[in-house]
Amino acid sequence: MSAPRNRRTPFLGRMSLPERNFIAEALRAETVGGILLLAAAVAALIWANTLGKSYETVRGFHLGPAALGLDLSLQHWAANGLLAVFFFVAGIELKRELVAGELRDPKAAALPVVAALCGMAMPAVVYFAVNSIGGGSLQGWAVPTATDIAFALAVLAVIGTSLPAALRAFLLTLAVVDDLFAILIIAIFFTSKIDFLALGLAVAGLVIFYLLLRKGVRGWYVYVPLALVIWGLMENSGVHATIAGVAMGLMLRCTRRDGETQSPGEHIEHLVRPLSAGFAVPLFALFSAGVSLSGGAVHEVFTRPETLGVVLGLVVGKALGIFGGTWCTARFTRAQLNPDLKWPDVFAVASLAGIGFTVSLLIGELAFAGDLVLTDEIKASVLIGSLLAAVLAGVLLKVRNTKYKKLCEDEERDEDQDGIPDIYEFDKPEYHLRMAAIHEAKAAEHRRLAEVASDSHAGDDGPA
DSSP states (O other): OOOOOTTTTEOOOOHHHHHHHHHHHHHHHHHHHHHHHHHHHHHHHHHHHHHHHHHHHHTTTTSSSSGTOOOHHHHIIIIIIIIHHHHHHHHHHHHHHHHSSSTSSSHHHHHHHHHHHHHHHHHHHHHHHHHHHHHSSTTTGGGOOOOHHHHHHHHHHHHHHOOOOHHHHHHHHHHHHHHHHHHHHHHHOOSOOOOHHHHHHHHHHHHHHHHHTTOOOOHHHHOOOOOOOOHHHHHHHSOTTHHHHHHHHHOOSSSOOOSSSSHHHHHHHHHHHIIIIIIHHHHHHHSSSOOOOOOHHHHHHHHHSHHHHHHHHHIIIIHHHHHHHHHHHTTSSSSOTTTTTTTHHHHHHHHHEEEEEHHHHHHHHHHTTTTTHHHHHHHHHHHHHHHHHHHHHHHHHHHHHHHHHHHHHHHOTTOOOOOOOOGTTHHHHHHHHHHHHHHHHHHOOOOOOOOHHHHHHHHSSSSO
């Protein structure tokens, strides 16, 4: 009998085993990096609120060759230099998702892409609404649009909440699409004066980078110096230097050829991700998250339209945008939610996506670069909004944590001990034959123990 034609595709269902393993490894690195990021943010807040003058002195310290236009403050080096490493990894992630991951199939990609776009549009709408009514500046509309995957995973680790692989993968896909559009926003809306000579040379460097990759040239001593030159030219061009990082990441090959266990992109991501998650992003947080959080400053966050717009954009806009986009797409397509999950689970993950730390801080610095006081207030609103989103998501996820733990246990169970979770082998005869042999061996052992117990019992009932 043929399957019914109206059968729907499960959304947030089981992923393929290779994709699941790749996602699990990537998220482990991001979780560790997120905990370091959280520690760096706390350290910055303590430093700035106890020894504020020394904090400002250190992050304002300039170094670098002025002749090359690179006499920059430590804060600037962190925002434009170290975050280029973060966006390089983001570029590789995006390339891999497009050619080998969840985004390679347009039908499968439609739902998370629409959810991510709605999750960026709704916070901007909320910001616009609050500031239009309150008479605030509209320059910060992009601040609450980004999701910080590392910080979100750190929150999961801290509150001890398990999440099934499909929900984690959905969160990662949202963050990858977020990163792509955040890069476009930075490139389009936060580029003022352009030095076309420097930009042209940077583009020429990117072309050389691409040609070397196509020719199969290997060696870090070739690519690292070239990448530094490209970054320096992009920094001098007026286009935000992190664009160079994502451009180079997108150029790497992320499909595997015969005989390869990893593509070049996967290999380089595996090497660079610890540097990004464990060093570059936490150091950026250390030099960017240090803002005054006095009672007056917190009051200002909830009374000034610019800062209130950011808070509401992260907490309300993100959750409603992602959940609404997901529900509407599933409602009007053939996608059907995995029966093991419920729509409140999707809303909880949507709330978790309201943690918009790293890129939100960066966009806040760019949007209000001429107003240092407002920049610090915007940063405070990002911190407070991300904290509120984390608390809301934590409460929602804790309610269903028992269910999540069971799903995770089912995903990890490997009773035949062949290194592959059983859930991926239920349709394979070899698995059931192995399990039959295991159960037969256990049954034989229990029969032997029963005979031993019976003989012992008979001996106890005999004559004294």
